[in-house]
Amino acid sequence: MNKKEAILALLDGKVLVDHGGSEISFDEQACKPFGFSVIEGAKKEPLNDQWAYIEGYKIKEEWYKNIPECGVLCWVWDKNRSNRVSIVDSYISSNEYHFYSGTAFWKNAVPLTKEEALGMVL
Numbered sequence: 001m002n003k004k005e006a007i008l009a010l011l012d013g014k015v016l017v018d019h020g021g022s023e024i025s026f027d028e029q030a031c032k033p034f035g036f037s038v039i040e041g042a043k044k045e046p047l048n049d050q051w052a053y054i055e056g057y058k059i060k061e062e063w064y065k066n067i068p069e070c071g072v073l074c075w076v077w078d079k080n081r082s083n084r085v086s087i088v089d090s091y092i093s094s095n096e097y098h099f100y101s102g103t104a105f106w107k108n109a110v111p112l113t114k115e116e117a118l119g120m121v122l
Helices: 003-011 048-056 114-121
Strands: 023-026 034-037 072-078 081-088 108-111
Touching: 003 023, 003 048
Parallel strands: none
Antiparallel strands: 023 034, 072 081, 072 108
């Protein structure tokens, strides 16, 4: 994603996320409207130098609303465990750790891109 695509997505109300859980969002009421946070729901800070890393972000999608029976291959993480790959097979909205991967619950999950998945098997 380049800067122009990122700005257009943000202005359209989308949230951008990277594999580490950092989020970028737009708030037109804020003094500095493009905000950045390392943890979901945390206070937003001005974006500043994060523009240099915008290529590593993608639009946060609500993919978890339609998880197929076979699950979704995802990057999963929470504050106590770093990024790893796991198959997420369910989403529980009432739980703080929403994503379930058969043996563990995770606070965050982002599906692998096609390129990432192919890179792991080739």
